[in-house]
């Protein structure tokens with residue numbers, strides 16, 4: 001398993017970095033910004049053809065793909081502080097989700113992350129789970145009555161309702177629908193190719209959604225600061241840094257909006273993919289069901305999260321096969337060397353969890369869904385600390401990873417105890433891998449209530 005050293009003895013100039021040219025390069029650059037059914041094949045081809053460093057330069061724009069766990073470590077850990085997360089993420093979502101943690105660099109990022117961390121500590125997650133459980137129960141009862149259930153939209157509705165409830169801490173009644181609508185518009189707009197403020201366009205609706213959210217949250221900040229509540233909004237309103245300074249109102253609003261976005265599509269994606277794999281692998285569905293019954297409670301408690309090893313492996317394996325974020329972008333603030341090449345300052349540098357997760361050098365039978373590869377006996381993921389990176393790594397490592405695990409296990413635990421589920425015979429989920437992994441057909445499933 002030879003991995004390129006970041007700084008080998010000789011370094012070749014940027015102009016010599018190999019990569020696809022002509023139409024293929026233009027197609028890759030256009031596709032990099034949009035919805036993509038298959039992201040993995042072109043990445044794997046580039047890696048095979050050109051090695052660990054592949055450039056796609058158009059004259060106006062340099063994009064460099066770095067492949068493999070060592071590249072992930074180098075870019076994500078960013079020991080020398082040369083990669084900006086703010087710049088690429090601002091280009092992607094800055095007008096709809098400005099000032100979120102991913103859109104901050106350096107000391108500014110560290111400062112805000114320390115404050116936000118207060119809303120993700122274990123006691124706080126425990127109280128979030130207590131709020132989630134009854135919502136999950138009510139939703140699963142409703143699923144059982146539906147004739148034509150599609151997992152993806154049903155899960156999306158649930159995670160969005162949970163996000164509103166847990167993050168905002170209010171039973172909003174009919175306003176939930178309006179808030180969900182505004183939020184959906186924002187998420188859709190952040191992926192729009194045409195970014196003009198023209199009525200009727202998706203992007204326009206996203207901007208209006210943002211204005212609605214700002215007004216909605218802004219109206220409630222004062223009350224939340226005084227409330228001492230345990231929802232994320234109250235916690236962020238009251239969180240302080242080491243000197244006792246609180247976040248400004250606009251920062252609270254921007255972090256809230258960003259966290260809701262970061263939380264809901266990614267968790268929906270993982271829950272949908274694991275629902276699919278457990279339907280296709282009924283022996284695994286039974287295995288994790290037995291584990292859930294062994295917990296001995298209708299609804300899990302926070303301590304149970306770490307007592308479900310088979311479900312943990314199934315979840316990890318699902319995130320390996322279907323990482324919700326297939327690629328992670330950075331912009332180089334300074335020139336740097338990697339794999340024997342000098343890369344220019346200003347280049348868009350992309351590392352690819354989806355590619356690393358399918359490298360045969362690191363995983364046995366990488367296209368097979370095989371949760372036991374994460375078992376203590378096999379520990380395939382322990383060959384390199386950056387070979388399994390669905391949550392990224394380094395300073396921007398996902399702040400919500402434990403929240404996500406709590407939510408995913410909270411939903412699956414109740415689903416497993418109430419229903420057996422399946423997909424139509426011979427069905428294969430048609431996956432759209434980018435910008436966020438999801439089924440193109442919504443994933444039709446049928447539920448059979450357990451006796």
Ligand code: HEM
Pocket residue numbers: 085101102103113259262263264266267270323324325328329389390391392393395396397398399400401403404
């Ligand atoms: C399965 C679910 C999730 C996945 C796969 C996921 C993935 C990621 C990844 C890959 C990053 C780093 C991106 C980069 O470095 O450019 C990230 C960052 C982040 N995630 Fe998640 N995420 C998930 C759930 C959540 C949840 C539930 C929350 C909040 C409740 C959340 C909040 C955040 C935040 C705030 C950041 C920015 C951290 C920083 O910049 O310091 N995520 N996530």
